[in-house]
Amino acid sequence: MSDMRTPLARVRGLGSAREGTGHFWHQRLTAIANIPLILFFVGFLIAINGAAYAQVHAALANPLVALALLLARGLRTILTGVNAWDPAVFGGVVVLLAAVALCASYLPARRAARLEPTAALRRSE
Amino acid sequence: MSSSATRAGPQAARRERPLSPHLTAYRWPITMTMSILHRITGSALYFGTLLVAWWLIAAATSEHYFDFVNWLYGTFLGRLVLFGYTWALLHHMLGGIRHLIWDTGTAIDKQAASRLGWATLGGSIVLTLLVWIAGTIARGGL
Numbered sequence: 001m002s003d004m005r006t007p008l009a010r011v012r013g014l015g016s017a018r019e020g021t022g023h024f025w026h027q028r029l030t031a032i033a034n035i036p037l038i039l040f041f042v043g044f045l046i047a048i049n050g051a052a053y054a055q056v057h058a059a060l061a062n063p064l065v066a067l068a069l070l071l072a073r074g075l076r077t078i079l080t081g082v083n084a085w086d087p088a089v090f091g092g093v094v095v096l097l098a099a100v101a102l103c104a105s106y107l108p109a110r111r112a113a114r115l116e117p118t119a120a121l122r123r124s125e
Numbered sequence: 126m127s128s129s130a131t132r133a134g135p136q137a138a139r140r141e142r143p144l145s146p147h148l149t150a151y152r153w154p155i156t157m158t159m160s161i162l163h164r165i166t167g168s169a170l171y172f173g174t175l176l177v178a179w180w181l182i183a184a185a186t187s188e189h190y191f192d193f194v195n196w197l198y199g200t201f202l203g204r205l206v207l208f209g210y211t212w213a214l215l216h217h218m219l220g221g222i223r224h225l226i227w228d229t230g231t232a233i234d235k236q237a238a239s240r241l242g243w244a245t246l247g248g249s250i251v252l253t254l255l256v257w258i259a260g261t262i263a264r265g266g267l
Contacts, residue, residue, distance in 0.1 A: 031221050038218050042256055050264040053188040060184055108228040
């Protein structure tokens with residue numbers, strides 16, 4: 001008996017996706033976080049395109065630039081030259097971005113979660 | 126249709142069966158096209174990300190290797206691929222914003238959704254051109 005709940009209690013409120021709004025808000029979180037990250041990525045490439053090796057290397061050595069690129073592209077590339085490692089800056093940016101994206105995805109997620117499925121199905125527009 | 130009817134011979138007199146509304150039977154609505162494009166551009170971004178990863182790995186490896194990758198991306202074919210990647214990225218971003226707008230429950234009716242679809246397409250093309258113009262100016266060209 002690993003789960004004391006009845007089968008009905010286990011699925012209640014989780015909808016046809018069987019995982020509730022979990023995937024919904026995960027997707028929104030990453031989608032919203034991606035907008036500023038992609039804009040930064042594009043802006044960075046506009047600024048750096050055609051630059052010589054030394055210049056590109058120096059730009060990528062900036063921890064903020066490296067972090068934003070890592071977050072934007074989801075890369076797990078080992079970047080040499082990232083030695084100005086400041087935990088406060090790294091942590092701060094991660095927390096800030098996560099907080100902004102979470103706030104922005106919370107409202108629509110709550111609205112969707114509070115929707116009565118039967119009412120939504122009955123509504124014919 | 127007429128050629129197949131002649132080939133059918135004795136069955137030519139039979140009435141045409143009604144067509145079901147299938148992909149090939151009606152004009153694609155812009156919302157459908159944008160939906161498919163969103164998927165395609167999303168998949169294309171995986172490939173584009175590999176190009177970025179390669180560029181970053183090259184920058185982390187050596188000056189010689191970086192210059193080689195930079196040269197490759199600077200060739201006509203390389204630029205063409207990067208131009209397509211820029212468009213895919215921006216189109217996917219605008220498509221994502223469109224979905225976020227829909228999440229709030231606005232612009233969900235047929236006309237507004239179609240306008241939003243066209244705006245996504247137009248916006249992505251204009252943005253891509255602007256990015257490349259800005260990139261060329263930043264390079265010292267123009």
